[in-house]
Amino acid sequence: MADVVEIAAMRRALELATRGPRSRNPQVGCVLLSPSGEVLAEGWHRGAGTAHAEVDALSKLPEGGARGATAVVSLEPCNHVGRTGPCAVALIEAGVSRVVFALADPGEHSSGGAERLRSAGVDVEGGVLEAEAREFLAPWLAARALGRPHVTVKWAQSLDGRAAAADGTSQWITGPEARADVHRRRAEADAIVVGTGTVLADDPALTARDGDDLFPRQPVPVVLGSAPVPAGARVRAHPRALLAYPTRELGAVLDDLFDRGLQRVFVEGGPTLASAFVSAGFADRILTYIAPTLIGGPRTALTDVGVPTIADQHRLSVDALQRLGSDLLVVARPLPESESH
């Protein structure tokens, strides 16, 4: 069982992990403890291609300095020979006698570090402060499992499924409570994505606001499409630098966002772009804000989502229904292929 000193060291390792950047690689921290429980060295991972947290910590000690030590790491030491070599082997070679970690490595190629350490006679304990580590790494874990950022597609619609009036005006369909909910969710996202159509029609600021104030955490604004973003567009005054991709290749864009460490993507439309994300199977979560109003006309919330016949419909399951003032929020996600027909 991990003792209080090891648990405190794990808290520190989780703190150290936050110093590393978000990237395709997880943020990991490591503390090396002497047999009597003193901190010998600390380390953290600084992103793809650099030393992993364990190796970073070991590098701060002289040769033989980690003999008999305990390594406290926020993620199971990896077992793969990537650009940096397996951490499990580095720990074995350094003579570490015990390894305490929080979360098992979910990587197909990198897991198995605990087994490798055990078979070399190292005492290994996993699951220490696991819930904290899992919460901290949740965006990375989700993106890791998908192989791309996790995508939420959001739209606001009238009860009859319209996203705008016939002339293109859509501000505001929903009430202040629903809009405040959107702003809170924007502040939790890493990137907020719209198509050029929305930029040209609405000139949105794409900031996350608490009333008139900006939330301290702002998503990176992203605009997709070949039409240029006008020089005076409000999104250019966003506190984070605008990423404009003059392309319709959603997969390539998601790949690039993942490389930039943007793991939670919030797509805010309009209907053309939202439909493209749904068609491509990239909408992991759908948020629909439904206002008790009727608009009619041609501007539907979604356009073509690749459903020529009813057998091809995108079946969803509802995770939550929430009343926001006079509006309703439906949170849904796609049913797995096997359950959708």
Ligand SMILES: NC(=O)c1ccc[n+]([C@@H]2O[C@H](COP(=O)([O-])OP(=O)(O)OC[C@H]3O[C@@H](n4cnc5c(N)ncnc54)[C@H](OP(=O)(O)O)[C@@H]3O)[C@@H](O)[C@H]2O)c1
């Ligand atoms: N109710 C709501 O929640 C809501 C939200 C946002 C907007 N709106 C309303 O929606 C209207 C604008 O909607 P919209 O559909 O014209 O604009 P949009 O979806 O914001 O933008 C469409 C543009 O996105 C670009 N794009 C990038 N990747 C694409 C892909 N894979 N497939 C297709 N297009 C891609 C294309 O730009 P290029 O042609 O430049 O290449 C396309 O013309 C406005 O009336 C706005 O007020 C409503």
